[in-house]
Amino acid sequence: MKLYSMPSSGNSYKVRLLLALQGRAYERVDVEYDSEALAQAHLSGALPFGKAPALHLDDGRVLAESNAILCYLGQGSDFTPTDNFAQAQMLSWMFWEQNQHEGVIAVRAALLHYEHRKPEATPQRLEELLTRGNALLQVMEDTLKAQTWLAGEAITLADICLYGYTHTADTRGGYDLRPYPALCAWRDRIAALPGYVGLDG
Structure with a gap:
């Protein structure tokens, strides 16, 4: 997986935190405000809603919005209740x-x-x-x-x-x-x- 993440953003951080707690490997691409990396991410279409975070899955699908990403990563884990x-x-x-x-x-x-x-x-x-x-x-x-x-x-x-x-x-x-x-x-x-x-x- 590849995560486009804004280092100073709590929305991006919550995804990084869950990935760390789960011990999951991923590639991280930092796209801070006013950075060349952010400009390139916009140009390449890497950010579907024009902002980080965006999670690029191994099969090519892309998921945006921090809480949607959390729900995807947390599905079937101890972080999501079964009840x-x-x-x-x-x-x-x-x-x-x-x-x-x-x-x-x-x-x-x-x-x-x-x-x-x-x-x-x-x-x-x-x-x-x-x-x-x-x-x-x-x-x-x-x-x-x-x-x-x-x-x-x-x-x-x-x-x-x-x-x-x-x-x-x-x-x-x-x-x-x-x-x-x-x-x-x-x-x-x-x-x-x-x-x-x-x-x-």
Whole structure:
């Protein structure tokens, strides 16, 4: 397999993390913002939706969108529950991540760290994202106070998915995670998994 991956992106990272936890071999092509590699990937049609990640399978098929890739790689593994309801719970968190969480937590980090996004980083916009992000982190905290993992008794793709941007919400997004001890403990549990790699790993 070949993975076109943006190194600084949580969406790309969550795929790299799952592949590492599964111990699966793949070829990695880094396509960071404003890089020649990204321009070439666009020209070659390697990115079906115009963005990373994109997973190129050995048979020539290509899969885009991070959570779709997670579902494909996680099918039949311990990261996907066999129970229908538990699987639906997992998917609900994954839908929530893209529909609510990513558009706030990831966007605040992007405004602070990507040069081309800095004009958007007005004090008002950053404060709005901080307030909304804290409410989203509280949703995770409330769940993780009651259970070890987001979608049941074992780690699932939901945890891998939400870890992507949550684990750097403080260092990249400027969120104070001290009010979320259950979330921080969850973050530590994932970082301790065999095969774990960090964002820069």
